[in-house]
Amino acid sequence: MQHKDNKGNGKGRLHPGFEKLLRILPDKARHYDGTEFGQPAAMAYLGKRVDMENLRKQAGELRTSSPEQMCEIAMVMAEMIESAAPDHDKYFQTDTKTRSHVFTGSKWRSGWVFLMGNSNHSELEQRFKERDFLVFAQNGGNLKNVIDLGPRETAAVYFLQIMVRYAMIWGGINPGDDHEMGHLLEKDMPGVVVAHGKLTPVEELLLLGLMKMGAPAVVPTDYPWDLGSYVGAEGTDRIIEAATKFPNLRVKEIQGKIIDLPVFCNPANITVEFEVESSIGSGGSFFVLMPGDVKNGIELPKNEDLTHCDAIGIMIEIGDKRLDVSTSEYIEKDALRGISTITGLRAGQSKEGKFLIHCAKGVKPNASIIAEALQRWIPYEFPYLKNVHVKILTGDDVKKVKLEVEEFRAERQKVIGKETDDSVKYFHYCLECQPFSKDHVCIITPDRPPMCGRDRFQQKAAALFGVSRHPWKRRELEGQEIRGSIEVTNATDVKKGEYFEVNRAIERLSPSHIKRVQLHGLREFPHTSCGCFQFLVFWIESLRGIGIMERDYQGEAPEGFTWDKLANSAGGKQTPGIVGVSRNYLRSKRFMQGEGGLDAVRWISPRAFEVLKDLLPHPNEVQMVK
Numbered sequence: 334m335q336h337k338d339n340k341g342n343g344k345g346r347l348h349p350g351f352e353k354l355l356r357i358l359p360d361k362a363r364h365y366d367g368t369e370f371g372q373p374a375a376m377a378y379l380g381k382r383v384d385m386e387n388l389r390k391q392a393g394e395l396r397t398s399s400p401e402q403m404c405e406i407a408m409v410m411a412e413m414i415e416s417a418a419p420d421h422d423k424y425f426q427t428d429t430k431t432r433s434h435v436f437t438g439s440k441w442r443s444g445w446v447f448l449m450g451n452s453n454h455s456e457l458e459q460r461f462k463e464r465d466f467l468v469f470a471q472n473g474g475n476l477k478n479v480i481d482l483g484p485r486e487t488a489a490v491y492f493l494q495i496m497v498r499y500a501m502i503w504g505g506i507n508p509g510d511d512h513e514m515g516h517l518l519e520k521d522m523p524g525v526v527v528a529h530g531k532l533t534p535v536e537e538l539l540l541l542g543l544m545k546m547g548a549p550a551v552v553p554t555d556y557p558w559d560l561g562s563y564v565g566a567e568g569t570d571r572i573i574e575a576a577t578k579f580p581n582l583r584v585k586e587i588q589g590k591i592i593d594l595p596v597f598c599n600p601a602n603i604t605v606e607f608e609v610e611s612s613i614g615s616g617g618s619f620f621v622l623m624p625g626d627v628k629n630g631i632e633l634p635k636n637e638d639l640t641h642c643d644a645i646g647i648m649i650e651i652g653d654k655r656l657d658v659s660t661s662e663y664i665e666k667d668a669l670r671g672i673s674t675i676t677g678l679r680a681g682q683s684k685e686g687k688f689l690i691h692c693a694k695g696v697k698p699n700a701s702i703i704a705e706a707l708q709r710w711i712p713y714e715f716p717y718l719k720n721v722h723v724k725i726l727t728g729d730d731v732k733k734v735k736l737e738v739e740e741f742r743a744e745r746q747k748v749i750g751k752e753t754d755d756s757v758k759y760f761h762y763c764l765e766c767q768p769f770s771k772d773h774v775c776i777i778t779p780d781r782p783p784m785c786g787r788d789r790f791q792q793k794a795a796a797l798f799g800v801s802r803h804p805w806k807r808r809e810l811e812g813q814e815i816r817g818s819i820e821v822t823n824a825t826d827v828k829k830g831e832y833f834e835v836n837r838a839i840e841r842l843s844p845s846h847i848k849r850v851q852l853h854g855l856r857e858f859p860h861t862s863c864g865c866f867q868f869l870v871f872w873i874e875s876l877r878g879i880g881i882m883e884r885d886y887q888g889e890a891p892e893g894f895t896w897d898k899l900a901n902s903a904g905g906k907q908t909p910g911i912v913g914v915s916r917n918y919l920r921s922k923r924f925m926q927g928e929g930g931l932d933a934v935r936w937i938s939p940r941a942f943e944v945l946k947d948l949l950p951h952p953n954e955v956q957m958v959k
């Protein structure tokens with residue numbers, strides 16, 4: 334591959350691929366027929382169709398930027414260039430075709446693979462076909478079993494157009510929100526790109542665009558950029574091995590075991606709208622997931638047809654000793670989505686436990702199908718979790734176990750309510766934000782929920798049982814688990830929340846080997862911060878107290894603290910005096926206990942005040958901004 338020397342510091346040099354795209358950019362912007370988006374790539378990145386004058390201006394401004402910065406505009410230019418080609422209809426995938434790729438590619442197949450580059454792809458085509466992939470190829474005109482995206486260097490944009498429509502249509506991501514789109518696609522897109530052989534500078538840039546938009550990729554071993562989720566591999570066997578292991582694909586290999594969904598399940602169905610014709614279940618119905626002493630299995634009612642069923646009970650027991658009662662609630666919520674992967678069914682549960690399954694016109698709910706979907710969905714979402722036993726009950730049998738279920742739920746709430754940093758044996762860690770926040774290690778405890786606002790049980794479940802979504806990793810983290818558990822014994826400083834075992838873990842997990850962290854302290858060794866924090870907590874020396882500022886607050890706190898100043902000082906590191914936190918941590922009983930807790934708050938921004946107004950002990954002593 335060319336441009337090896339561009340890695341990380343390509344800024345300032347003209348990129349031959351980008352220059353070529355600029356040179357061949359047509360004068361006029363055209364739309365593609367057969368799509369409501371007109372120009373899907375432009376809609377994804379810009380939120381609107383292209384104005385050629387602006388595009389040229391933007392591209393001109395980016396000419397000396399790094400490839401990582403210019404690859405998105407390069408994609409939009411590629412879209413315009415392809416739209417001007419007289420034969421583009423042959424390669425453009427209309428919305429109808431895209432829908433079919435989504436439903437065949439993610440339902441009936443392992444996923445999509447895009448073979449990129451001008452090499453002869455026939456061997457790879459054959460091997461991916463054997464693995465049940467839907468194969469797209471640049472230069473695939475001579476191949477029988479592929480969807481040909483054309484011979485030109487800009488062919489990759491057709492694959493990107495499919496990806497972004499998957500995000501905008503099925504993922505519900507708004508056009509223009511390419512950041513969220515990238516996150517969704519990286520987790521959920523059923524596809525992978527294989528850069529096959531030598532790529533031209535234009536192709537390299539477009540590959541980078543695909544990867545930045547969340548496509549995992551198999552790249553040559555001398556691939557120069559450290560961006561996105563990728564594996565370097567060469568030779569057919571190694572390429573196949575690498576490509577089939579990306580966790581976003583519909584077939585997952587976890588520790589040599591294949592985990593996939595039944596053919597009648599498709600994750601894309603979870604968000605598909607349909608007109609509800611009938612519903613089954615009622616106030617007496619239930620859906621529950623709990624730990625149990627069970628093996629894999631399914632138990633069904635005599636009559637598997639659940640149409641017109643008033644009372645339905647679904648009890649899922651998990652025979653995995655690592656599952657505790659409190660974590661079962663989060664896995665239960667996720668398991669419910671397994672039913673909605675079945676075409677024409679949508680399951681829901683109210684806070685009070687009222688369980689219903691809505692059915693689309695002509696769809697007959699069937700106990701065996703639902704049980705199989707659940708049994709396969711749970712390990713699909715949590716790949717290391719073992720022994721899923723699904724029991725479906727109807728009629729009087731529901732009443733018989735309803736009381737037991739209610740007692741379990743009540744007990745579970747009590748257990749969750751009582752969990753504190755002192756009562757649990759394990760804390761958990763998450764390194765998901767390290768790709769952009771180098772030294773950040775989130776320590777997740779009952780009293781210190783994650784700063785990004787995620788449910789702490791979501792991260793705990795992921796640490797224990799793996800997870801279907803995987804973030805990008807830095808190369809040096811390739812062999813490192815992204816989440817895990819830390820067994821804690823006694824705190825070395827209870828008030829500030831300092832633990833010997835946590836310090837040891839942070840030293841191992843942070844690239845700069847941070848030695849000490851106080852979970853509820855601020856001025857000495859605060860928790861590291863990433864960039865996803867919902868609020869920043871900071872020390873204001875002149876007030877001898879704590880300030881709390883909401884994300885993107887536009888005003889200024891005492892001592893000239895602004896959001897940008899604070900966030901830039903805290904992001905990706907440990908900064909004494911500033912720490913990122915979530916809404917849930919603001920309301921934690923142990924909020925900044927080492928600094929005096931809520932008693933020590935002296936300045937607060939409006940949204941932070943809304944979160945805390947019922948808890949602040951002396952609101953009159955706190956400076957507030959209206």
Ligand code: SF4
Pocket residue numbers: 763764765766767773774775783784785786787792863865
């Ligand atoms: S902020 Fe959230 S996603 Fe990021 S490391 Fe912490 S828990 Fe993980």
